Amino acid sequence: QTQRIMWFNISSYSASDMFNLYTLIMDMIIRTNTILYYNPSGLECNWQWFQQHNLTTQPQLVWDTASDFAQLKDLFNSNLFVLACLNMDSVKNELMGLSSSLSHLTNTKMLIELVGNESLEPKIKLSLVTDILMHFLQNHMLNVKVFFKPITRPLILYSYEVFPRFTVLQRHVTRPGGGELYPKQLKNVKGYTLRVIHDFSEPNTIVYYDARGKMLTRGFLWDFIENFASTIGARVKAIEPTWPHGRHLGDFYMIIMTKNGSVDIVIIFISLSMNSQLKESFFFSFYHYSYPILYASWCIMMPLERPVDIPVIFNHIMRTGTVAFLVIGLSCAWLSSWATRFRFPVWNRYGSLAPKLLALLFFCLCQAQLMFLLILYPRRMPIDSFDALLYSNLRILGINSEFYFLEPEFRARYAAAFRLTNNVSEFFELRNSFNTSWAYSITSNKWIVMATQQQNFQRAIFRYSDLCLHESIPYSIILDEDSVFYEPLKFYSMRVHEAGLFEYWLRYSFYDMVKAGRMHLKDYSVTIMPRPLRLPDFRIPCRCFVFGIILAITMFAVELLQFYIRLFLGNL
Numbered sequence: 001q002t003q004r005i006m007w008f009n010i011s012s013y014s015a016s017d018m019f020n021l022y023t024l025i026m027d028m029i030i031r032t033n034t035i036l037y038y039n040p041s042g043l044e045c046n047w048q049w050f051q052q053h054n055l056t057t058q059p060q061l062v063w064d065t066a067s068d069f070a071q072l073k074d075l076f077n078s079n080l081f082v083l084a085c086l087n088m089d090s091v092k093n094e095l096m097g098l099s100s101s102l103s104h105l106t107n108t109k110m111l112i113e114l115v116g117n118e119s120l121e122p123k124i125k126l127s128l129v130t131d132i133l134m135h136f137l138q139n140h141m142l143n144v145k146v147f148f149k150p151i152t153r154p155l156i157l158y159s160y161e162v163f164p165r166f167t168v169l170q171r172h173v174t175r176p177g178g179g180e181l182y183p184k185q186l187k188n189v190k191g192y193t194l195r196v197i198h199d200f201s202e203p204n205t206i207v208y209y210d211a212r213g214k215m216l217t218r219g220f221l222w223d224f225i226e227n228f229a230s231t232i233g234a235r236v237k238a239i240e241p242t243w244p245h246g247r248h249l250g251d252f253y254m255i256i257m258t259k260n261g262s263v264d265i266v267i268i269f270i271s272l273s274m275n276s277q278l279k280e281s282f283f284f285s286f287y288h289y290s291y292p293i294l295y296a297s298w299c300i301m302m303p304l305e306r307p308v309d310i311p312v313i314f315n316h317i318m319r320t321g322t323v324a325f326l327v328i329g330l331s332c333a334w335l336s337s338w339a340t341r342f343r344f345p346v347w348n349r350y351g352s353l354a355p356k357l358l359a360l361l362f363f364c365l366c367q368a369q370l371m372f373l374l375i376l377y378p379r380r381m382p383i384d385s386f387d388a389l390l391y392s393n394l395r396i397l398g399i400n401s402e403f404y405f406l407e408p409e410f411r412a413r414y415a416a417a418f419r420l421t422n423n424v425s426e427f428f429e430l431r432n433s434f435n436t437s438w439a440y441s442i443t444s445n446k447w448i449v450m451a452t453q454q455q456n457f458q459r460a461i462f463r464y465s466d467l468c469l470h471e472s473i474p475y476s477i478i479l480d481e482d483s484v485f486y487e488p489l490k491f492y493s494m495r496v497h498e499a500g501l502f503e504y505w506l507r508y509s510f511y512d513m514v515k516a517g518r519m520h521l522k523d524y525s526v527t528i529m530p531r532p533l534r535l536p537d538f539r540i541p542c543r544c545f546v547f548g549i550i551l552a553i554t555m556f557a558v559e560l561l562q563f564y565i566r567l568f569l570g571n572l
Contacts (some may be wrong), residue, residue, distance in 0.1 A: 021147075021155060021172045022183045028109060034076055037062045038101075040094050043115045045085035046149065065419040067097055073104040088116025088128065095132065099139045104483045108184050109143040120148075133160040140482040143182045152369045161485070163189040186488045188233040192483075196225055197239040197254060198267040202428070203449050203509035205267055207296050208516035218443075220505035221267045223478070227501075228492050232485075239263050256288055258478050264485065266478035268296075281517040290476035293487070294502065296444045299468040300396060303436040304461060305345070305380040310537045323373050325561065332358060386414045386467060389439075395419045397438035399427055406469055432513075434461045434524040441469060445506055452510040457525040 029035060035058050039045065042064060055298070082102070086094045091114070102108050112132070121130075129146055136144045137160065146158040159178045162165045163185060197215070198205035205219040216236055227238045234360055239262070254266045345523055383389050395464045402419040403411065419438070431450075442450070447464045454460050478485060513519040 001202060019572070021157075024173070025111060028181060029081055032058060032081040032109075033079045034058055034081070036072075036080060036082045037081060039064050039097055040097060041087040041090065041115075042086075043085050044086060045113045045115060047083045047085065047113065048321070049109075052475045063101065065097070072101050080105060082108055083111040084110060084112045086112055086114055088120075090131065091128070095135050095303045099135065099141065102139075102141065106140045106484070107143065109139070112144065113149055114146060114148045115149045126168070129158040132169060133158065135162055136160075137162060137166060140480070142185050142365065142418070142484060145181070161185065163192045185476040186484060190233060192234045193237045194225070194229045194234045194265065195237055195239050195263045196265050196267055197257065197263045198222065199254070201269065201515055202518055203446065203506075204269060205507070206518065207517050208510050208518075212298060213375065217511075218508045220502070221269075223505045223508075224496065224502070225265060225267060227496075228489060231492060232488055239402055252330050254478055255289055255323070258480055261480075264480075264483070268478060269475045287482040289478050291479040291489065292474035294475045295472055296475055297468050297472055298441060299441050299447075300465045301431070301440045301442045301447060301450065301462050302383060302467070303394070303463040304463055305382050310533070315540055384466070387415060389417045389467070390414065394439055396441060397421065397427060398441045399424060402441065408532055410469075432475065432519050436461060439465075443475075445475075448503065448506040449510045450506045450515065453519060456521055457523050458527060459525045461525050495526065528568055 037047070037060065040063070082098075084098060086098075098110075105264075113131075114128070125148060132146060133144060134171060142160075142162060146153060157171045157173060159169045159171065161169060176268045176271075198207075198219075198221070200207060203219050204221040205217060206222075207217050209214065211214055226236050239257075254268060257263050258266055383392055383394065398418050398420055400422050403420050426523070427440075430438065431442070434450075434454075440490075444464070450462065451464070454462070481549060509521060512519055
C-alpha cells in the first residue's frame with residue numbers, strides 16, 4: 001500500500017529513481033527517533049506526502065518559518081532526520097534558520113530538496129549546491145544530501161567530503177554499489193592534520209629536546225590525543241603558543257583560538273567547578289567549549305607523620321594507666337603484708353608471694369612495651385582535618401591564583417593554613433623534589449605520577465590525604481561546541497577509560513618527566529639509621545627513679561619518726 005501511494009504521487013517524475021531514493025530514505029527513517037519537516041516557504045515538495053500520510057510511527061515535527069527553532073537542541077538528541085524543502089531564491093536566509101535550529105545537533109542527517117527556477121544550467125546548479133554545502137561545512141554538518149526539483153533522469157544527489165579537503169560529490173541513485181547514503185566520514189580522515197595547542201602544564205604535556213636537539217612533546221594528555229588521532233587516521237600538529245615556556249594561564253586566549261578555527265583541540269585542563277569567579281560571558285564560553293574527559297579530586301599531598309622522639313616513648317610508658325596500675329599493685333602489696341599479721345597459715349604462705357609477682361609483672365610489661373616502641377617507632381598523630389592543620393606547624397604551599405578558586409567561606413576560615421606564591425616554577429620544583437617542609441595542593445591524576453616516583457624510594461615520604469579542596473570534579477579539554485570530532489572523541493574517551501589506558505599513561509608520564517629532566521630517579525627519602533640508647537635518652541626514667549627514691553626515703557623517715565615518737569611517749 002505504501003509503495004502504491006509513493007508511485008502515484010510521483011507519476012509525473014522519474015518514478016524509478018524516486019522509488020530507489022524512497023527505499024533508501026525509509027531505511028534511514030526507521031532507525032531514527034523523530035522526523036523534522038522544514039518548509040519555511042510553504043512550497044510543494046516531493047516529500048509532503050510523508051507528512052500527509054504519516055507512513056512511519058516516529059514523532060513528526062513541522063517547522064514552516066525561516067526563524068530558527070531555538071529549543072530543538074533541548075528537546076531532541078542527534079538521532080533526528082530532517083526533510084527540508086528550500087526555495088532557491090531565498091535559500092540563504094532559509095539555510096541560516098535551518099543551521100541555527102540544528103545547533104548542537106550537527107550529526108543530524110538531512111535531505112534537502114531545492115525548488116525554483118527549472119531552467120538553470122548545470123554549472124549554475126553546481127555552483128549553488130557548492131555554496132549550500134560550504135555553508136553546512138562551516139557549521140560542521142557532514143550528513144547532508146541535496147537534489148533539485150523538477151527531477152530529471154537520472155536523479156543526482158549532491159553531497160561533500162571534508163577529508164582530506166572539501167570536495168563536492170555527485171551520486172546517481174540508480175547506480176548500483178553506491179554504498180551507504182550517509183557514510184561515516186570520521187572513520188578515516190585520510191591523513192588530516194589535527195591542529196592541537198597545549199599549555200605547558202606538566203605532566204599533562206611535557207615539551208623537551210632530545211640529545212639531537214629535536215623538540216619532543218609527551219605527557220598523558222598528549223598521548224590521549226595522539227592515540228585518538230591514530231584511530232581516525234589523522235596526524236597531530238602542535239600549534240605553538242605565543243607566550244614563553246613556563247607560563248600557565250592562557251584559558252581565554254585558547255577559547256578565542258578555538259572560536260576562530262585556528263585550532264581543532266586545546267589540551268588544557270579546565271574545570272567549571274573551580275572557575276566560579278569567571279565573568280559570566282567567559283563562563284558560558286567555557287561551558288560550551290569544554291569537553292570533560294576525566295573526573296578527579298583536588299586534595300592535599302601531606303608529608304608522612306614523623307616518628308616520635310625517644311623521650312616521648314618513655315613518656316608513653318609512664319602514662320596515667322601505668323601509674324594507676326602501679327598504685328593498685330602497691331596497695332595490694334600493702335594489704336598482703338597487713339594480712340600476714342593474722343594467723344592464717346595458707347594466706348601467710350601465698351600472700352607473701354603477691355608483692356613479688358606484681359613487681360615481676362609490672363617489670364615485664366614495661367620492658368616489653370619499651371622494646372616494642374623502640375623497634376617500631378610510633379608516629380605522631382595524623383592531621384585529619386583542616387582545623388588540626390591550623391594547630392600544627394605544617395602549612396600548605398599553593399599557587400596564588402588557584403587559591404581564589406576556593407569558596408569564600410573556606411578561604412576566610414582557613415587562610416592561615418596556606419602559604420601562597422606567584423612563582424609557579426618554584427612551586428613545581430619544591431613539590432617534585434618532595435620537600436617535606438610543606439604540604440601541597442595536587443589533583444588525584446597528578447598524584448599518580450608522584451606515587452609512581454615514590455615506588456623507587458626506600459620508604460614513602462608523602463601521602464594523598466582526605467583533606468580535599470574540591471572532590472570529584474570534571475576536568476575538560478577545549479573543543480568547538482559543534483566540532484565534527486565531538487562524537488568520535490566521546491566514544492574514544494569511554495573506550496580509553498574502560499581499558500585503563502588513562503591510568504597507564506598517567507603512570508608512564510613520570511618516565512617522560514625523567515627523560516625531560518623535570519624529575520629524577522632519585523631516592524628523596526631519608527634513611528633512619530638505628531642507634532644505641534644514649535644517656536640523655538634516659539631523662540624521664542631517671543626522673544622517675546629519683547622521684548621513687550625520694551618517696552621511699554620519705555616513707556622510711558615517716559616510719560622512723562613514728563617509731564621514735566612512740567618510744568618517746570613510752571618513756572614519759
